[in-house]
Amino acid sequence: MRLWIDTDLGDNPDDVVALALAVAHPGIELIGVSTVSGDVVARAEMVRRFFGDLGVDVPLVYAGPADPRALAAAEAVLAIGPLTNLAGLLRAGVDLPPTAVMGGVIRPTTHRGERRQLESNFAADPVAAAVVVDQAEDLLIVPLDVTAGFVADKVTHDRLASIGAVRAHLDRWSSADNELVLHDPLALLALVGECVTIGRRQLAVTVEGRLVEVVESGSEHDVVAHADLAAARSRVVDLVVGTPFG
Numbered sequence: 001m002r003l004w005i006d007t008d009l010g011d012n013p014d015d016v017v018a019l020a021l022a023v024a025h026p027g028i029e030l031i032g033v034s035t036v037s038g039d040v041v042a043r044a045e046m047v048r049r050f051f052g053d054l055g056v057d058v059p060l061v062y063a064g065p066a067d068p069r070a071l072a073a074a075e076a077v078l079a080i081g082p083l084t085n086l087a088g089l090l091r092a093g094v095d096l097p098p099t100a101v102m103g104g105v106i107r108p109t110t111h112r113g114e115r116r117q118l119e120s121n122f123a124a125d126p127v128a129a130a131v132v133v134d135q136a137e138d139l140l141i142v143p144l145d146v147t148a149g150f151v152a153d154k155v156t157h158d159r160l161a162s163i164g165a166v167r168a169h170l171d172r173w174s175s176a177d178n179e180l181v182l183h184d185p186l187a188l189l190a191l192v193g194e195c196v197t198i199g200r201r202q203l204a205v206t207v208e209g210r211l212v213e214v215v216e217s218g219s220e221h222d223v224v225a226h227a228d229l230a231a232a233r234s235r236v237v238d239l240v241v242g243t244p245f246g
Contacts, residue, residue, distance in 0.1 A: 001076055001192065002075045002076070003028050003030050003031065003074060004031060004032045004033070004078070004097075005018070005032075005033045005034075005077075005079075006033075006065075006066070006078070006085050007019070007034075007036070007043070008036050008037040008038075008080070008081030008121075009035065009043055009046055009047055009081075010046050012173065012183070012184075013170050013173045013180065014080075014182050016165075016169045017166065017184065017185050017236065018080055018185045018188050019033070019047070019050065020054065020163065020240045020245075021185050021236055021239055022188060023054065028192065030059050031059050031070075031073055031074055032061070032066060032071070032074065033047050033059060033060070034061075034063075034085055035047060035061075035064065035081075036064070036065075036081040036082055036083075036085045037082050037084065037124060040063040040064045043063070044062065044063035048061055050165055053165035053168075054163075055245050056245055064085065065085035065089055066085070066089070071094070071097075075097055076097050076100070076191060077100070078102075078187060078188055079099060079101045079103075079121075080121075080187060081121060082121050083101065083103065083121065083125060083128040083129050083132045084128045086099065086101075086128070086132050086136070087125070087127070087128035087131035090132065090135045091131065098140070099136055099138065099140070100141075100187050100188070100190055100191035101121075101139065101140070101187070102121065102142045102147065102184050102187035103121035103129065104119050104122050104133075104141055104143045104144065104203075104211030105117055105118065105119045105143055105210070105211055106145050106146075106211065106223060106225075107145045108145070109144060109145035111181075112179075116148075118208060118210055119143065119211070122205060122210075122211060123209040126205060126206070126207060126208060129205045129209055130204070130205035130206075130207075133203055133211070134205075139219075139221040140191060140222040140223070140224070141211070141221055141223045142186060142190045143223065144183070146186070146196075146224050146225070146226065147181065147182075147183035147186050147227075148181060149229055150181060150183065150185075150229050150232060151180070151182075152180040152181070152233075153233075156233055156237055157170065159241045160180075160240060160241065162241060163241065182232075182233075182236060185232075186232055189227075190227070194231075194232070194235060196224045196225075196226065196227045196228070197225050198222050198224055199223055201213055201223045202215050202216075203218045203221055204217070
């Protein structure tokens with residue numbers, strides 16, 4: 001699968017793990033990365049630096065949305081940040097390839113000690129989330145209520161931190177006493193059909209960014225309903241830690 005990733009790398013380090021997993025996965029050829037949210041130029045430079053530290057060839061990296069001609073070579077897109085870039089492409093008439101989105105909440109869930117009905121990627125740009133859910137034709141949604149349980153235990157954290165390029169991002173996050181939740185790597189596994197159960201739902205996005213089921217008028221999409229978190233944890237660690245980067 002030729003994959004394009006749209007990321008807000010630089011905040012939660014699960015983006016870094018997802019990028020490493022994309023490079024390590026035998027069924028994926030990572031052909032490009034675009035950055036979204038805030039200072040996209042700084043995020044793009046961080047992406048390039050990460051690949052350099054990882055010791056792998058840098059794919060195309062765009063600060064901001066992907067060039068449609070470059071994106072046309074992708075067989076799938078993984079969106080692991082706010083959906084601003086994807087919505088812009090759709091508004092411009094670009095047909096997206098099959099797309100997996102880490103975002104939204106189907107069932108209210110507790111995450112980082114708070115009961116959540118809003119997920120940060122959708123809440124960051126609710127209008128964009130609404131456009132993508134309404135207009136994308138082949139969309140897989142990987143919601144927070146599934147990913148929130150994918151917490152890295154100490155063994156998983158330490159094994160991922162054994163990779164130098166990953167460790168700096170994990171250390172910065174851990175120094176603030178944040179637990180590592182692997183939302184984005186789970187979304188990547190879902191995209192390639194591993195470790196998850198998928199259902200169909202008719203969905204829309206409210207003005208606040210809430211993902212809601214609208215049976216009569218919503219857009220029908222695939223949604224991850226359940227994940228085998230033990231299998232997913234083993235898969236992420238085995239691939240990322242077991243790959244001789246460089």
